[in-house]
Amino acid sequence: MLKSEELAKGIQDCVMKIVKQREDKFVNGEADSFGNDFLGLLVNAYHDSDENNRLSMEDLVDECKTFYFAGQETVNSLLAWIVLLLATHGDWQDKARREVIDIFGNRNPDSKGISKLKTITMIIYETLRLYGPSNGLQRRVTRKVQLEKLVLPANIDILVQNIALHHEPHQWGDDVHLFKPERFEEGIAKATNYNAAAFFTFGLGPRSCIGMSFAITETKVAISMILQRYTITLSPTYVHSPMPILAIRPQHGIQVILESLHNNA
Numbered sequence: 084m085l086k087s088e089e090l091a092k093g094i095q096d097c098v099m100k101i102v103k104q105r106e107d108k109f110v111n112g113e114a115d116s117f118g119n120d121f122l123g124l125l126v127n128a129y130h131d132s133d134e135n136n137r138l139s140m141e142d143l144v145d146e147c148k149t150f151y152f153a154g155q156e157t158v159n160s161l162l163a164w165i166v167l168l169l170a171t172h173g174d175w176q177d178k179a180r181r182e183v184i185d186i187f188g189n190r191n192p193d194s195k196g197i198s199k200l201k202t203i204t205m206i207i208y209e210t211l212r213l214y215g216p217s218n219g220l221q222r223r224v225t226r227k228v229q230l231e232k233l234v235l236p237a238n239i240d241i242l243v244q245n246i247a248l249h250h251e252p253h254q255w256g257d258d259v260h261l262f263k264p265e266r267f268e269e270g271i272a273k274a275t276n277y278n279a280a281a282f283f284t285f286g287l288g289p290r291s292c293i294g295m296s297f298a299i300t301e302t303k304v305a306i307s308m309i310l311q312r313y314t315i316t317l318s319p320t321y322v323h324s325p326m327p328i329l330a331i332r333p334q335h336g337i338q339v340i341l342e343s344l345h346n347n348a
């Protein structure tokens with residue numbers, strides 16, 4: 084067996100083990116359905132009594148792989164870049180921590196408080212602008228298109244590099260490379276001067292990211308919980324090298340020093 088086949092089989096076994104746990108819970112009477120979360124919907128479709136509608140095992144595994152990779156690497160690298168930018172911008176770190184403590188104190192974040200996190204939202208957008216995890220949007224040109232002087236012939240694949248547009252000085256100003264969350268003080272529409280094509284870190288159109296709200300919510304939760312517990316400073320060993328490795332990621336990782344805010348934490 085080729086190594087790639089071995090790895091694909093390993094991933095399939097791993098997914099099917101999780102599916103089996105769901106099935107067992109239902110069969111043993113511990114649960115009254117396969118569940119109504121995303122995995123539950125997939126397992127339901129996998130057991131559809133109508134053979135024509137039934138999801139194959141291959142499709143079930145593929146769906147899980149898509150969500151795992153699309154959801155894991157992206158949020159992982161976004162969190163890493165936010166930690167770096169807070170470590171290097173102590174004023175924003177303090178401001179964000181004050182907001183978190185004002186809203187949650189030392190309690191775990193809840194949905195009501197999450198919707199009130201204005202500074203954290205601005206920090207997330209500005210980090211997505213500078214280091215948006217998406218490498219660009221792939222599109223197939225199905226028919227010849229003329230965009231002013233540019234002609235795109237039919238049947239070519241193009242990569243729309245949103246990160247280039249997010250660093251466009253005409254749109255964002257001469258300080259385009261600086262971390263300035265205040266750009267988003269009055270929301271994305273105002274920051275982009277109502278130009279939807281200026282900031283589309285989650286894509287555009289009908290195939291834009293289905294996990295956008297989930298990604299922003301989980302990022303708010305994680306950053307709030309870190310700020311409640313630690314101060315963050317950059318380690319002198321850090322070397323700045325953003326690289327497109329599936330997502331835009333820090334090539335050598337991000338080394339920071341965390342100091343506990345509570346003696347017993």
Ligand code: HEM
Binds near residue numbers: 158215217
């Ligand atoms: C910071 C985090 C994230 C970023 C920046 C991001 C960005 C993107 C982008 C740019 C696309 C392509 C959109 C297009 O082609 O127009 C996409 C698609 C997708 N994303 Fe995300 N994503 C993130 C998090 C997530 C999460 C957490 C999930 C799932 C839990 C997810 C699931 C997906 C899926 C399934 C697609 C394909 C949608 C389709 O083709 O219809 N993403 N994402």
